[in-house]
Amino acid sequence: MRISRVLLLLIAPATLRAQTVDDGMLFPRRALSAGIVYVHEDWSQYWEGTLKRENGNIGTVTTQRVSWIAGYGVTDRLTVMVTLPYVATRASQGPLHGMSGVQDFMLAAKYQILATSLTDRGTLRALIVGAAGIPATNYTPDFQPLSIGLASRQVSGRFTLNFQARDGWFLNGSAGYTWRANVKLDRPAYYTNGQLYLTDEVAMPDVVDYSIGAGFQHGRLCIPVTLSQHRTLGGGDIRRQDAPFVSNRMDFVKAGAMVMYRGVHLGASRIVSGRNVGQTTEVTGGLFYTLHF
Amino acid sequence: MRRSLTHSVLALALTCAACDNTITSTEVLPPLDAASLDSAAGSWRMIVLSGPTQVTVAAPAADTSVAYRAELAAIKSAQAHLTASQRRSIVYWSAGGVLRWNEIVRGLVARFNLPPAPRADGTYPVPDPENPFADPQFPFANPPYAARAYSYVAVAQFEALKTAWYWKYQYHRRSPAHVDTDIAALRPLSDLPAYPSEDAVISGVTVELLKVLFPAAVEEITQRAAEQRNAALWSGKASSSDIAAGLALGKAVAAVFVARAGADGMKNAVGTPALWQAFADSAVAHGEIPWKSQESPPRPPMLPNFGLLQTWLMTPTDVMAERPPAPPSTSSPQMQLEVAEVRRTVDHLSGTQLAIAYKWNDGAGTYTPPGHWNDIAAEYIRDARMSEVRAARTFALLNMAMHDAAVGCWGVKYLYFNPRPVQLDPNIKTMIGLPNFPAYPSGHSTFSAAAAVVLSYLFPAASSDFDAMKNEASISRLYGGIHYRSDIERGKEHGARIGGYAVRFAQQDGAN
Numbered sequence: 001m002r003i004s005r006v007l008l009l010l011i012a013p014a015t016l017r018a019q020t021v022d023d024g025m026l027f028p029r030r031a032l033s034a035g036i037v038y039v040h041e042d043w044s045q046y047w048e049g050t051l052k053r054e055n056g057n058i059g060t061v062t063t064q065r066v067s068w069i070a071g072y073g074v075t076d077r078l079t080v081m082v083t084l085p086y087v088a089t090r091a092s093q094g095p096l097h098g099m100s101g102v103q104d105f106m107l108a109a110k111y112q113i114l115a116t117s118l119t120d121r122g123t124l125r126a127l128i129v130g131a132a133g134i135p136a137t138n139y140t141p142d143f144q145p146l147s148i149g150l151a152s153r154q155v156s157g158r159f160t161l162n163f164q165a166r167d168g169w170f171l172n173g174s175a176g177y178t179w180r181a182n183v184k185l186d187r188p189a190y191y192t193n194g195q196l197y198l199t200d201e202v203a204m205p206d207v208v209d210y211s212i213g214a215g216f217q218h219g220r221l222c223i224p225v226t227l228s229q230h231r232t233l234g235g236g237d238i239r240r241q242d243a244p245f246v247s248n249r250m251d252f253v254k255a256g257a258m259v260m261y262r263g264v265h266l267g268a269s270r271i272v273s274g275r276n277v278g279q280t281t282e283v284t285g286g287l288f289y290t291l292h293f
Numbered sequence: 294m295r296r297s298l299t300h301s302v303l304a305l306a307l308t309c310a311a312c313d314n315t316i317t318s319t320e321v322l323p324p325l326d327a328a329s330l331d332s333a334a335g336s337w338r339m340i341v342l343s344g345p346t347q348v349t350v351a352a353p354a355a356d357t358s359v360a361y362r363a364e365l366a367a368i369k370s371a372q373a374h375l376t377a378s379q380r381r382s383i384v385y386w387s388a389g390g391v392l393r394w395n396e397i398v399r400g401l402v403a404r405f406n407l408p409p410a411p412r413a414d415g416t417y418p419v420p421d422p423e424n425p426f427a428d429p430q431f432p433f434a435n436p437p438y439a440a441r442a443y444s445y446v447a448v449a450q451f452e453a454l455k456t457a458w459y460w461k462y463q464y465h466r467r468s469p470a471h472v473d474t475d476i477a478a479l480r481p482l483s484d485l486p487a488y489p490s491e492d493a494v495i496s497g498v499t500v501e502l503l504k505v506l507f508p509a510a511v512e513e514i515t516q517r518a519a520e521q522r523n524a525a526l527w528s529g530k531a532s533s534s535d536i537a538a539g540l541a542l543g544k545a546v547a548a549v550f551v552a553r554a555g556a557d558g559m560k561n562a563v564g565t566p567a568l569w570q571a572f573a574d575s576a577v578a579h580g581e582i583p584w585k586s587q588e589s590p591p592r593p594p595m596l597p598n599f600g601l602l603q604t605w606l607m608t609p610t611d612v613m614a615e616r617p618p619a620p621p622s623t624s625s626p627q628m629q630l631e632v633a634e635v636r637r638t639v640d641h642l643s644g645t646q647l648a649i650a651y652k653w654n655d656g657a658g659t660y661t662p663p664g665h666w667n668d669i670a671a672e673y674i675r676d677a678r679m680s681e682v683r684a685a686r687t688f689a690l691l692n693m694a695m696h697d698a699a700v701g702c703w704g705v706k707y708l709y710f711n712p713r714p715v716q717l718d719p720n721i722k723t724m725i726g727l728p729n730f731p732a733y734p735s736g737h738s739t740f741s742a743a744a745a746v747v748l749s750y751l752f753p754a755a756s757s758d759f760d761a762m763k764n765e766a767s768i769s770r771l772y773g774g775i776h777y778r779s780d781i782e783r784g785k786e787h788g789a790r791i792g793g794y795a796v797r798f799a800q801q802d803g804a805n
Contacts, residue, residue: 056589057589059589093589095715095721095723096722096723096726097639097723097724097774098722138644140647140648140651143651185651186648186649186652187652187654188652189660189664189665190403190659191658191659191660196399197318198319198396198399198668199316199317201316203316239407240428240429241408241409241657242657243726
């Protein structure tokens with residue numbers, strides 16, 4: 001009771017909108033922001049390799065994700081962030097059981113390497129981001145598409161450029177590379193990418209992603225719009241009438257928009273093209289509070 | 294604070310980046326240095342052939358002949374210019390042709406073990422052996438098909454190798470590396486006579502069967518077989534006449550098995566819509582709830598007539614006599630209890646139980662339960678350093694038992710046409726894919742018990758391990774939510790009885 005009252009009192013003016021690793025935002029020094037983000041994703045069509053189809057044995061696959069997110073401004077140039085999602089999946093048709101559990105713990109550090117005024121129009125900033133993720137529980141990645149994740153440890157490096165105009169408009173560009181560790185299955189053999197593998201270990205191809213974004217910020221309101229591309233550098237296609245596999249070549253292009261006001265975030269996105277992924281529509285909502293020390 | 298956080302990010306990053314991502318896809322096998330030559334294998338009892346002289350092998354030319362000298366010179370010249378890839382194939386095939394082909398067949402099964410996708414009108418096409426490259430590809434190498442395929446390859450290799458051994462010890466021709474000291478032995482060389490070459494026998498018999506069983510893979514199969522013969526030549530183990538005689542022998546034995554496969558009942562195993570309906574009608578007439586496909590759109594049941602296929606070691610009377618009793622009636626209190634157990638189990642599954650369900654899932658896209666047991670057997674064969682002919686015997690006994698288990702099990706499945714747990718209680722959700730055929734008895738349990746009985750006889754020191762694996766494979770189906778306990782228990786008993794036929798054959802085939 002007392003704690004919650006303190007928290008309420010400490011809710012800051014919502015000038016803070018850094019919540020993802022690929023935006024160009026940093027927290028002020030000694031600001032701690034934490035929040036809960038809820039994501040609802042579903043798809044009824046998916047790409048089996050490059051063939052777009054539906055499947056009566058799963059119907060619509062829904063994934064719900066509740067993430068606890070926290071960020072802290074170590075200095076004005078360095079922000080560290082952690083996220084821990086709880087994920088639950090289900091299929092609307094067919095006999096398959098959904099899955100749920102705590103997924104991957106992610107730790108990221110964003111560092112501003114450059115901030116320079118461009119005439120008097122605005123500020124150009126460059127950031128580098130290092131992130132690492134590790135499965136927080138031993139959930140199985142071998143029940144795609146209903147597994148809660150891919151269960152691969154990963155590290156990523158990212159470079160982000162952000163231009164913030166004085167009149168409130170901003171532009172954002174980001175490129176990241178993710179190295180993924182091998183995944184272990186509970187079975188001694190699997191077939192993927194045209195080959196039988198007589199081992200329980202699966203090599204996970206690396207992933208690159210790019211995003212461009214633009215938006216407007218005025219006072220406590222911020223509206224970013226983003227187009228991102230995600231490419232897996234290897235892996236096999238889902239075979240005809242086969243289930244997806246953890247190391248599939250999962251590619252997609254996603255368009256999304258968000259509205260942030262004070263500590264409230266609402267957003268939506270949709271995959272516009274893909275390979276070995278569902279055509280996901282995502283709706284997200286988040287509540288953040290910020291403490292200044 | 295800042296420094297320590299940066300350090301922890303870096304530490305996490307390094308632990309991951311330092312991982313070695315290399316995966317070896319094939320089994321790492323040492324070069325075969327057989328514990329015994331098994332020189333009497335030419336007299337071991339045959340299964341399909343009338344005897345080792347059903348296929349004759351003409352006498353080879355003398356070691357001193359001009360023709361043979363020219364063959365030796367060709368090996369020397371080949372050895373002088375071996376490429377890295379030729380050396381790799383020598384190493385690969387030196388593990389033993391029987392083990393390697395078993396591994397290759399497991400890969401083919403996994404590749405072809407996919408059900409046809411539905412058409413737009415909700416019907417399903419049937420894979421067509423006359424058009425194997427189309428969609429759907431031929432075959433759909435589901436568990437019964439796979440059990441049959443593994444068994445044809447294994448039994449044909451075994452019969453061909455027994456025949457080869459017989460002729461080897463008629464002619465006693467030595468290996469090129471033994472005859473001519475200028476020829477290097479690039480793999481362990483035994484005193485096994487070289488003519489006809491066992492590598493060529495295995496390649497010839499296997500390739501002809503695989504062309505029939507997996508016609509769409511003909512190119513890959515033919516290349517692997519040629520590579521095996523070349524590796525035997527390059528390694529100084531066999532001359533071109535050893536290889537030619539072995540290849541001819543292998544192909545001649547294959548012809549016998551290809552003819553058998555054409556008439557063993559597989560062609561009619563898919564059945565007809567009228568037959569599928571008759572199963573349902575029969576269950577209703579007996580007061581039972583008939584099995585219904587839970588797929589969307591509903592898919593015809595898998596190979597309803599597989600229970601009528603020709604078996605290896607059982608007569609049709611044996612097949613009937615070994616059948617388990619009827620399952621609990623779908624309206625019985627016993628069945629209610631069993632349905633409740635499935636639901637309770639799936640809804641309270643531990644991490645260990647889930648891992649067991651996935652370990653033994655062996656569903657679509659995998660090498661199937663019979664393939665899993667071949668995978669297990671391969672390690673014991675390797676460790677026992679079995680000669681090619683003894684390795685072939687092991688796989689033949691194992692796979693005859695599992696084929697007969699498939700025939701026995703499928704016959705009972707369609708006799709009772711018993712529904713799966715999710716059909717009787719739609720609240721049950723499965724942790725693994727739901728097989729599209731009746732529940733009783735469990736195929737996994739039947740296969741696994743048959744396999745465990747055979748392997749326990751052949752490798753008695755490991756019998757408790759095989760028993761534990763059998764129990765784990767069987768109960769994994771309850772954990773997965775796709776079988777009742779009585780499916781599993783009756784399946785295990787049925788499989789063990791069927792495995793007994795292979796054990797009794799092995800006890801008196803002259804190989805002990």
